[in-house]
Each structure stands twice: as C-alpha cells, then as structure tokens.
Amino acid sequence: MPELGxxxxxxxxxxxxYAMVAxxxxxxxxxxxxLQSSRNSIYVVAAFTTIASIALLFxxxxxxxxxxxxxxxSSRDMTLFYTISAFWGGNEGSLLLWAWTLALFxxxxxxxxxxxxxxxxxxxxxxxxxxxxxxxxxxxxIASPFTRLAVTPPDGNGLNPLLQNPGMFFHPTTxxxxxxxxxxxxxxxxxxxxxxxxxxEWIKSTRRWTLFAWFFLGLGNIFGAQWAYVELxxxxxxxxxxxxxxxxxxxxxxxxxxxxxxxxxxxxxxKVWNMVLIIVTFALSIFGTMLTRxxxxxxxxxxxxxxxGPMFVGFLGLIVIFSVALLVERLDRLQSExxxxxxxxxxxxxLFNNLLLVGAAFATFWGTVxxxxxxxxxxxxITVGPPFFNQVNAPIxxxxxxxxxxxxxxxxxxxxTENLIRNFLYPFIATMVFALVLFMGSIRExxxxxxxxxxxxVVATILLEFYRGTRARHRTLSEGYLAxxxxxxxxxxxxxxxxxxxxxxxxxxxxxxxxxxxKMENQVTLxxxxxxxxxxxxLTYKGLNQYPTASKQVVAANLEVSQNGKYLGNMAPAKxxxxxxxxxxxxxxxxxxxxxxxxxxxxxxxxxxxxxFRLIVNPMVIWIWIGGVVLLFGTVIAFLPDRRERVGGx
Amino acid sequence: MAVAEVTRPVGRGxxxxxxxxxxxxxxxxxxxITALGLNAFQGNMMYYLTVGELKARQAEVVxxxxxxxxxxxxxxxxxxxxxxxxxxxAYDEKDPTKTVLVAYRGVIPDTFKEGADVVVEGRLDxxxxxxxxxxxxxCPSKYEPE
Numbered sequence: 121m122p123e124l125g126x127x128x129x130x131x132x133x134x135x136x137x138y139a140m141v142a143x144x145x146x147x148x149x150x151x152x153x154x155l156q157s158s159r160n161s162i163y164v165v166a167a168f169t170t171i172a173s174i175a176l177l178f179x180x181x182x183x184x185x186x187x188x189x190x191x192x193x194s195s196r197d198m199t200l201f202y203t204i205s206a207f208w209g210g211n212e213g214s215l216l217l218w219a220w221t222l223a224l225f226x227x228x229x230x231x232x233x234x235x236x237x238x239x240x241x242x243x244x245x246x247x248x249x250x251x252x253x254x255x256x257x258x259x260x261x262i263a264s265p266f267t268r269l270a271v272t273p274p275d276g277n278g279l280n281p282l283l284q285n286p287g288m289f290f291h292p293t294t295x296x297x298x299x300x301x302x303x304x305x306x307x308x309x310x311x312x313x314x315x316x317x318x319x320x321e322w323i324k325s326t327r328r329w330t331l332f333a334w335f336f337l338g339l340g341n342i343f344g345a346q347w348a349y350v351e352l353x354x355x356x357x358x359x360x361x362x363x364x365x366x367x368x369x370x371x372x373x374x375x376x377x378x379x380x381x382x383x384x385x386x387x388x389x390x391k392v393w394n395m396v397l398i399i400v401t402f403a404l405s406i407f408g409t410m411l412t413r414x415x416x417x418x419x420x421x422x423x424x425x426x427x428x429g430p431m432f433v434g435f436l437g438l439i440v441i442f443s444v445a446l447l448v449e450r451l452d453r454l455q456s457e458x459x460x461x462x463x464x465x466x467x468x469x470x471l472f473n474n475l476l477l478v479g480a481a482f483a484t485f486w487g488t489v490x491x492x493x494x495x496x497x498x499x500x501x502i503t504v505g506p507p508f509f510n511q512v513n514a515p516i517x518x519x520x521x522x523x524x525x526x527x528x529x530x531x532x533x534x535x536x537t538e539n540l541i542r543n544f545l546y547p548f549i550a551t552m553v554f555a556l557v558l559f560m561g562s563i564r565e566x567x568x569x570x571x572x573x574x575x576x577x578v579v580a581t582i583l584l585e586f587y588r589g590t591r592a593r594h595r596t597l598s599e600g601y602l603a604x605x606x607x608x609x610x611x612x613x614x615x616x617x618x619x620x621x622x623x624x625x626x627x628x629x630x631x632x633x634x635x636x637x638x639k640m641e642n643q644v645t646l647x648x649x650x651x652x653x654x655x656x657x658x659l660t661y662k663g664l665n666q667y668p669t670a671s672k673q674v675v676a677a678n679l680e681v682s683q684n685g686k687y688l689g690n691m692a693p694a695k696x697x698x699x700x701x702x703x704x705x706x707x708x709x710x711x712x713x714x715x716x717x718x719x720x721x722x723x724x725x726x727x728x729x730x731x732x733f734r735l736i737v738n739p740m741v742i743w744i745w746i747g748g749v750v751l752l753f754g755t756v757i758a759f760l761p762d763r764r765e766r767v768g769g770x
Numbered sequence: 771m772a773v774a775e776v777t778r779p780v781g782r783g784x785x786x787x788x789x790x791x792x793x794x795x796x797x798x799x800x801x802x803i804t805a806l807g808l809n810a811f812q813g814n815m816m817y818y819l820t821v822g823e824l825k826a827r828q829a830e831v832v833x834x835x836x837x838x839x840x841x842x843x844x845x846x847x848x849x850x851x852x853x854x855x856x857x858x859x860a861y862d863e864k865d866p867t868k869t870v871l872v873a874y875r876g877v878i879p880d881t882f883k884e885g886a887d888v889v890v891e892g893r894l895d896x897x898x899x900x901x902x903x904x905x906x907x908x909c910p911s912k913y914e915p916e
Contacts, residue, residue: 354877463791471792472799479803486807491818500827501818503837504811505891511810516803643854643877695880704880723877724851732851734877 122187122266125175129216129264132168132223133256135161140249143242151238158245162230165252166223173220176213176265180206186272189213189265195278195700197671202279205288209279211413211428212265214292218409219255221300225329226252229304233325240322243311251303254435263428281672281698281705287347295340295367299405301333302370305377306402309395313446318391318453323381328759330381334374335755341367342628342748353706353721355641355736357744358632360509365488366411370404372481373397376474379527383470386532389456392447393474399443404481406436462534469530473523476516483512510636514567518574521629524622525578528615529585547580571633575626582619609757617758624754627747634740642735647728654735657718658682664729665692673697674707677722677731681711693722693733717741816891821870822862824894837891838900842907843869844884854878860888860900870894874902882907 139161146155176189180203185191193209194202208214226248233241259265279288305326312322344364349357358364377397383390410432447454462468487504494502525547531539554576558569586605593604609616644652646661653659662678676694680687694707711718716739725731816835817827824831824838840860847858855875862868872890882888882905890902 353880462788463795468792468795472795475796475799476803479800483803483807483810487811500823502815503818504814505816505837508810508814511813512803512807515806645851645854703883706880721877723854726851730851732854732877 121175121178121182122184122268125172125179125266126260126264128168128172128175129256129260129266132165132172132219133253133260135168136165136223136249136252136256139165140246140253143245143249147242151242155242158242158249159230159234162223162226162245162249165249166227169216169220169223169256172259173207173216176207176216177204179266180204183276185274185276186268187265188267188269191269191273191276193276193279195276197699198278198284201286201289202284205283205292206279208292208296209283209288210265212259212263212267214296214409214413215255215259215263215428216265217293217296218300219252219259221296222248222252222255222303225300225304229307229329237311237321237325239315239317240308240311243314244307247307247310248303251307254431258428258431262431278698278700281696281701282351285347285351287343287351291340291343291347293340294336294343298333298335298337298340298367299370299409301329301336302374302398302402302405304329304333305398309398310443310446313395313450316450316453318450320381320385320388323384323394327381330374330378331755331759334371334378335751337367337371337374338751339748341371342745342751346745349741350708350710353708355639355708355719355721355734355738357635357741360484360487360506362488363408363412365484365509366404366408369481369484369488370401370408372477372484373401373404376477376481377401379470379477380474383467387467389467390471391454391456392451395447395454397474397478399440399447400478400481403436403439403443404485406432406439410436464530464535464540466527466530466532466535469523469527473520473527476520476523480513480516480520483516484509487512517629518571521571521574521578521626524625525574525581528619528622529581543581543584546584547577550580551577565637568633568637571637572630575630575633578622578626582623585619586616611763613760613762614758617754617756617760620754620757621751622754624747624749624751627743627750629747631740631743631747634743635738638739640737643723643733644735645730645732647730652733652735654718655716655737656684657735657737658685659691659720659733659735661731661733662690664725664731671699672705673699675722675725676707677725677733679720679733681718691718691720693720695722712742714742715739820862820864821860822865822868824870824900825862825868828894828898832894832896835891835893836900837889838870838872838902839887839889840870842882842884842886842888847884849878856882856905860890863887870898870900872900872902874905876903876905879905879907 139158142154142158142161146152146158178184179187179190180194181200183190183194183196189210189212190206193206193213198206206213208217226245229248230241230245233244237244308322308326312318341364344367345357348359377394380390380394380397384394410429413428413432487508491501491503494500526544529543551573555569555573558572563569563572586608589608590601590604593599593608594601597604599607640655642652642654646652648661648663651658651660658681660680660682662680665674665676665678667674667676674694674696676692679691679693681691682688688711691709691711693709695704696707697704706721706723709720716737719736719738721734721736723732723734814835816837817831818837819827819831819839821838821840824836838860841863843859843861847856849856853875854877855873856878857871857873859869860872872888874890874892887908889906889908890900891904892900892902894900
C-alpha cells in the first residue's frame with residue numbers, strides 16, 4: 121500500500137503539472153482538445169490523490185508501523201475515530217489533506233463550469249493546478265507520509281493525549297475546507313485579471329464557493345475555541361496564539377470580501393479593492409497553513425521544526441508578486457463605473473465595515489509577525505501578548521457591530537433623512553431603553569454597557585426588518601403571519617440568510633463580551649472536608665479518587681457543588697496519566713447553563729489529600745456555541761438556490 | 771454570456787464636496803485604527819529573549835517586561851503546592867552555563883518538568899531573580915517525536 125501511495129502522489133504531481141500547462145497552452149491553440157485533456161487531467165489528479173489518501177488511511181487503520189508517519193502519530197490502543205484523525209495529526213498528512221481537498225474542489229469547479237465561462241476556465245484551471253502542483257511537490261519530494269522506517273517498531277507513539285478530543289476530528293478539517301476553499305474565488309479573480317473580463321461574472325459564479333470557504337473557516341475557529349476550552353484546561357477559549365490569529369485573519373479579510381463584492385455587483389464600484397481583498401485572503405490562507413505547519417513562530421500548535429518553511433515562503437512570495445503584478449497591469453481597466461456618492465449611504469457604510477475588518481486583520485497580523493520583523497531589523501525579538509490583541513480589536517469589533525446594524529438598512533447612494541428616521545428611530549430608542557435597563561440592573565462597566573447595547577441595537581434592526589417584511593406580505597398578499605415570515609425568507613435567501621448570520625455573530629459577541637468582562641476566579645488549596653466559594657457557588661471538597669482505565673490512570677477530585685444553599689450535584693475535575701505519556705493531562709469539569717459555566721480545574725495535590733483548584737465562573741460562554749449554530753443556519757439559507765439567480769443569472 | 775464592459779467616464783463636479791467628506795471619513799478611521807494599534811503596542815510590547823540573551827542584556831532589561839525562553843535545569847525545581855509557588859533554574863539551550871533563577875506563583879502546567887522547554891513572562895528584579903507572572907511549558911517530544 122505505501123508504495124502505491126507514493127506512486128499515486130508522483131502520478132498526481134505529474135498530471136497536475138501537465139493540467140496546468142495544458143490549460144495555458146489550450147488558450148493559444150484555440151481551446152478544443154487540449155482544454156478537454158486538461159479537464160480530464162484534473163479528474164485524474166482527484167482520483168490519484170484519493171488513492172494516496174486511502175493508502176494512508178489503510179496504513180493507519182492497518183497499524184502499519186513500518187511507516188514513519190503511522191508510527192509517529194498512532195498507536196495500537198487508539199480508537200478508530202482517533203486513528204482516522206491521525207491522518208492530519210502531523211505535517212505530511214495535513215499537506216496530503218490540503219492537496220486531496222483541493223483536487224476534489226477543482227473537480228467540482230471544472231464540472232460545474234463545463235459549459236460556462238469558456239474564456240475564464242483555462243486560467244482558473246491553471247491557477248488551481250498550479251497550487252495543487254506546489255502541494256504535491258512538497259508531498260512527493262520533501263514531506264512524504266509514506267516514508268518507511270529502517271526498523272519497524274512494535275507499537276507507535278500515539279497521538280498526544282491533548283489531541284485526543286473530538287475537536288481533533290472537526291477543527292483541522294473544517295479549517296482546511298476554509299483555507300482550501302478560498303483557492304477557488306482566488307483562481308477566478310486571477311482568471312478575470314488575465315482575460316480582462318473584469319465585470320461581475322467571476323464574482324457571481326464564485327459566490328457560493330466564497331460563502332462555503334468563509335463559513336468553514338469560521339466554523340473551524342469556533343471548533344478550535346471549543347476544543348481549547350474543554351481540553352487545554354486554562355479556563356479560556358481564545359488566547360491569540362499565532363496559529364489562532366493565523367486562521368482568524370483570512371476570516372476577517374474574507375468577511376470584508378464577502379461584503380464588498382455586493383457593492384461591485386450592485387454599483388460596479390470597489391473593483392480594485394475586491395481584487396486586493398481576495399488576493400490578501402488567499403495569501404493569508406497559505407500563510408495560515410504555513411504557520412501551522414512550519415514552526416516559524418513559537419506557539420502551542422507548532423508541531424516541531426520542519427524544512428517546509430522556506431518552500432512556503434517562496435510559494436507565498438510567488439503568489440503575492442504574481443497577483444500584484446497582474447493587478448497593476450490591469451489597474452486602468454478596473455476603474456469603477458460609479459463613484460460613491462455620499463458619506464451617508466449603503467456604499468460608504470460597507471466601505472467603512474471593510475476598513476474596520478481589514479484594520480483588525482492588519483493589527484492582528486502586525487502583532488503576530490512582529491517578533492520576526494524586530495529580530496530581522498533590530499536583532500532582538502520583541503513580542504506582544506494577548507492584551508495587545510484585545511486592546512486593539514475590542515473597539516474595532518464594537519464599531520463593526522454598529523455598522524452591522526446600519527449597513528443592511530441604510531439607503532443606497534444617498535440616504536435620505538426619512539430613510540434614516542424610518543429605519544433607525546425605533547432601534548435607537550430600543551437601544552437606549554436597553555442600556556438604561558442594564559444600568560439599573562447593576563451592569564455598569566462602561567465597556568459592558570456599550571457592548572451589550574450595541575448588540576441590542578443590531579438585534580432590534582434585524583427584528584424590525586423581519587417584522588416590516590412580514591407585515592407587508594400579510595397586508596398585500598393576505599398571507600398568514602407565519603406563512604408570510606417563511607415566504608419572506610424563502611423569496612430572498614441571500615438577504616435573510618445574511619440576517620441570521622448577523623444574529624449568530626451577535627450571539628457570539630455577547631458570549632465573548634460577557635465571559636471576558638465578568639469572569640470570576642478563585643484559586644484555592646483545600647483539605648478534604650473544606651469548602652470554598654466562587655461567585656454564589658459553594659464547593660465542598662470530599663477527597664481524591666484514583667482509578668485505572670484501559671489506557672490511563674485517573675486522579676479525580678470529588679466536589680459537592682451547591683448554589684445559594686441549593687445542592688446541584690457533584691463534579692470531578694481530574695488529571696489523567698495516559699500510558700506511554702509521562703505528562704499528565706488535565707481534564708476540567710464544566711457545568712454549563714444558559715447563564716454561566718462553572719469551570720473547575722484540578723491543578724495539583726499532595727500525598728495527604730490536600731488539593732489545589734482553580735474555580736472559575738465564565739458567564740454566557742454557551743452563547744458562543746449557540747451563535748455558531750445560528751451562523752450555520754443562516755449560511756445554509758444563504759447557500760440555497762435563490763429565485764433571483766434564475767431570473768437575473770447568466 | 772459576458773456582459774460588455776462599460777467604461778463610461780465619471781466626472782461630476784458637484785460631487786467633489788461629498789468625495790472630500792468620504793475621504794476625510796476614511797482618513798479618520800485609518801488614523802484611529804493606527805493610533806489604537808500603536809497605543810496598545812507600546813503598552814504591551816516586551817522583549818522575547820533566551821536566557822543567554824537576557825544575561826547579555828541584563829542591565830538594559832531590568833524591570834522591563836520580558837518573555838523568556840529556556841530549559842528547566844535538572845534537580846533545580848523547588849515547588850510548594852500549598853501556596854502554589856515555584857522556583858527553578860532556567861538555562862540556555864545553546865549555552866547551558868548561562869542560567870537564571872525563576873520565581874513563579876500560580877498554576878503550574880502539566881507539561882512542566884525537568885528538561886522541559888519553558889517560556890515565562892515577567893520581569894528581572896534588581897537581585898537578578900526573574901519574577902514570572904506567566905509560565906508556559908512545552909515538551910517538544912510529545913509533539914514531534916525524534
């Protein structure tokens with residue numbers, strides 16, 4: 121099997137390189153057979169990368185420890201679930217996952233467009249296969265997952281216990297779907313630049329791909345946060361680790377892109393800006409893959425040094441130089457057909473939303489790469505911690521939330537005073553009342569009052585929008601209210617899907633704001649029988665339990681939890697000692713309600729049974745995950761086929 | 771089918787004032803973000819040094835925020851779980867003769883042990899003891915077995 125895998129990778133590499141060249145030559149020779157041949161080659165690449173991936177899966181499941189990769193990232197005691205996820209547990213497998221995913225995406229793109237975009241497609245195919253060639257080159261010559269060991273060990277090292285969490289299955293995969301997905305709109309953008317077909321065609325036909333990539337990137341981040349929250353045992357979900365920042369930046373610029381293309385479609389403006397955004401987003405996707413995989417920056421995620429870093433830097437440089445040169449070459453043909461008319465208009469509100477998103481991405485980028493810059497320039501590494509990222513981004517995100525309320529409702533071109541009053545008077549009043557209620561209810565920290573009130577403002581504008589639309593249908597079409605609401609959404613899915621996405625983001629914002637501003641913590645040392653409190657919880661420590669399971673030794677504390685004198689149950693924060701791994705693994709115990717999480721960490725103990733705990737109350741964290749579900753719902757609605765596409769499309 | 775490119779020039783004199791306002795707005799936002807960024811940066815920047823570099827720059831960095839990278843010296847760990855304090859010697863990976871005493875109070879991560887890579891955040895005090903407020907430890911072999 122491993123030999124088959126290696127052979128399949130080599131074939132894929134050759135065919136992908138051929139597909140790229142053939143697609144480019146096809147333009148000169150007048151399309152026809154050569155283009156068909158390139159198209160078929162892409163199907164072949166998909167088939168052979170699939171074979172290579174299956175070969176790796178077989179090797180993992182079949183416990184073929186003669187393979188270095190299998191021996192390093194799996195072991196006999198691992199369940200099937202984690203054995204499969206060991207596929208992307210290391211560098212080589214992750215690169216294979218990238219290449220495989222891209223090959224499958226390319227196949228779908230080629231098939232979708234077999235009758236469309238005859239002018240763009242050769243270049244789209246060339247860009248996709250160029251990227252594919254790079255990854256296959258790495259896989260074939262530098263980081264092959266099919267390298268044999270000189271001596272076959274009886275068992276493998278196994279996956280780090282920290283990685284043995286359902287998050288290991290979902291976080292890397294969703295993130296990669298996002299990273300890889302952005303290749304498609306990028307390829308179309310480059311094709312548009314090369315051919316000079318710079319209208320909105322390429323944007324229209326990549327709307328779903330963009331949405332898809334954007335959504336999965338966001339979901340990957342949420343999965344990562346969830347995983348960190350339950351597994352890493354430090355009481356938080358986001359630490360501005362370089363790799364976290366790396367997956368957050370393309371999401372920010374991707375969000376900006378998703379919005380600014382609407383202006384190009386509607387008003388034929390911001391063309392250069394859109395090109396810049398998709399180039400930056402794709403470059404950041406590659407950069408994110410590179411940071412995770414090369415160990416250039418120190419992070420909890422860096423899986424050791426590797427020699428693929430310089431390759432990635434070269435590839436990234438190539439992308440940036442190629443894209444920017446092309447953009448400059450076409451600059452005169454990317455003139456907007458319309459200028460932005462007024463400061464108070466839909467267009468400018470989108471422009472400002474874009475500035476803020478890109479500003480946040482840039483600040484994050486700066487903070488992330490500054491250690492490298494300062495070392496190169498001044499010879500000393502200077503770094504910034506999480507407080508920097510929070511201080512910069514919190515105000516920017518608040519401003520984005522304001523615009524989230526304003527953008528969808530403000531009039532195009534030049535918003536009239538009536539438009540402003542009509543759409544914003546009631547939400548404004550509602551916001552003020554809400555702020556007052558918060559203040560009366562003893563929420564007085566200015567950051568909290570502002571953040572929650574702004575969220576309320578956005579929710580109010582969205583509700584007003586749903587209410588008006590429903591009422592209008594009810595009156596003019598005499599539909600029942602429920603039917604009217606349903607039809608309202610169904611008749612304009614991108615728009616109302618977008619509102620749901622906004623609601624999801626607001627829920628996440630509320631969760632983040634509440635848990636950052638109102639976190640309560642108590643570090644205590646308790647003897648059996650002693651009690652401690654955190655917020656209004658009272659915890660009595662009953663003692664330590666030690667017991668073995670199939671793969672580990674567990675030391676768990678037993679705590680009796682009550683709130684305001686009412687008994688809630690027992691909780692058991694623990695440390696687990698996995699066999700074959702000397703380092704213990706903290707297993708937190710979390711009691712989640714809609715209002716707050718009680719989050720207990722066992723940090724250490726003495727032989728006499730005295731134990732140390734961190735007791736944390738994290739308010740409203742569950743709303744971050746609920747927001748993720750709403751985000752999913754909204755994206756699915758926006759993704760579904762829409763009436764308008766058939767009427768106006770083509 | 772591709773729609774023909776419309777390249778009608780746009781020049782509308784009366785819009786100038788609006789355009790100016792728009793540019794002004796953009797300028798203000800860009801400046802605000804820059805100011806925000808610089809301010810936060812100055813308040814939070816710290817040196818990122820190895821133990822050897824810390825020793826070489828000792829005079830310069832006393833009392834300043836430093837993130838320090840080193841390894842935990844064998845047999846140097848003194849910990850008291852009751853009051854959650856920890857003292858240990860950190861040495862430079864490249865030059866093991868360079869060491870600094872680190873004092874830390876707080877939660878000790880699972881990965882902390884003799885020989886582990888540690889990163890601590892804090893300040894070097896006047897007595898040459900590194901007072902750490904944050905401690906991260908990494909056991910590299912767990913991530914990438916040799």
